[in-house]
Amino acid sequence: MRPTEVALIHPELCSAGPGVSQHHLRSPTPIVLGPPMVAADFGNGRRIQFMVFEQPVHHITLSVVDLARSVGWYRDVFDVKLLAERAGDNFTRTLIALPNGLVLGLTQHRGTLTGDRFDRRRVGLDHLSIAVPTAADVQVWADQLEQRGIAHDPLVRAPSGTLVVCYDPDGIPVEVYSPGQ
Numbered sequence: 001m002r003p004t005e006v007a008l009i010h011p012e013l014c015s016a017g018p019g020v021s022q023h024h025l026r027s028p029t030p031i032v033l034g035p036p037m038v039a040a041d042f043g044n045g046r047r048i049q050f051m052v053f054e055q056p057v058h059h060i061t062l063s064v065v066d067l068a069r070s071v072g073w074y075r076d077v078f079d080v081k082l083l084a085e086r087a088g089d090n091f092t093r094t095l096i097a098l099p100n101g102l103v104l105g106l107t108q109h110r111g112t113l114t115g116d117r118f119d120r121r122r123v124g125l126d127h128l129s130i131a132v133p134t135a136a137d138v139q140v141w142a143d144q145l146e147q148r149g150i151a152h153d154p155l156v157r158a159p160s161g162t163l164v165v166c167y168d169p170d171g172i173p174v175e176v177y178s179p180g181q
Contacts (some may be wrong), residue, residue: 059095060128061105062172065116067092068170070106077150077166077174079131080104098130118171127165127173134178135162141176 042048064070071094074080080096083103087093093107101177120126132138140153143151152166163177 008097058100059103060126060171061093061106061107062125062168064094064106064108064168064170065113065114066095066169067106067108070108071096074104074106077145077148078140100130102130104128116170118173120173124173127175129163129175129177132176132178138162138176138178 062070071082074096077080078098080098081097083097085092085094088117090110091107093105096104096106098104118125132141139162142152142155145164145166150166152164155164156162159180161177161179163175164173165173168174
C-alpha cells in the first residue's frame with residue numbers, strides 16, 4: 001500500500017461500544033502509519049489498527065491421501081506447472097502453480113488413512129476458489145469439465161457471482177468463480 005492509499009473498513013466491523021449509540025460514530029478517518037500498518041480513527045477513542053498485505057495469497061497447501069493421484073488430477077484439470085518437490089520426516093509435498101500464478105502445495109502426510117476423504121464439516125478448509133474474470137469464463141470452464149468427463153456440480157448463477165464446482169480426488173471442492181456485477 002502506497003502512503004497515499006488507505007483501506008476502507010466496513011462499518012459492521014466497528015461497534016459503538018458501551019454507552020455510545022451507533023449514530024454517534026462518525027465516518028472513520030484513515031490514518032496511514034506506514035507500511036504495513038494502517039489505522040482508522042472512529043472518534044470517541046475508537047481506533048482500529050491493522051496490517052495491510054500488498055500481495056494476494058501466495059500459496060495454499062492441501063493435505064491429500066495419494067500425492068501422485070492428486071498431482072495428476074490438478075495437472076489434467078488446471079494445466080498446472082510443477083515447481084518443486086520436497087520431503088520431510090513425515091510428509092512429501094509437491095508445489096504446483098496454476099496458470100493465474102497461485103501456488104498450491106499438495107502434501108501427503110505419513111499415517112494418513114488411505115480411505116480418508118475431505119469433510120467440510122471439520123475445522124479447516126471449506127473449499128478452494130479460483131477466480132476467473134467473467135461469468136462467460138466460468139461457463140467455458142463448465143463446458144470444458146463436461147467435455148473432459150470431469151464430475152462437477154451444475155453451474156450456479158447468483159447475484160454474488162457465477163461458479164462451477166468440481167472435486168479433487170480427495171473430495172476437496174474446487175470452485176471456478178467470477179464475482180457478480
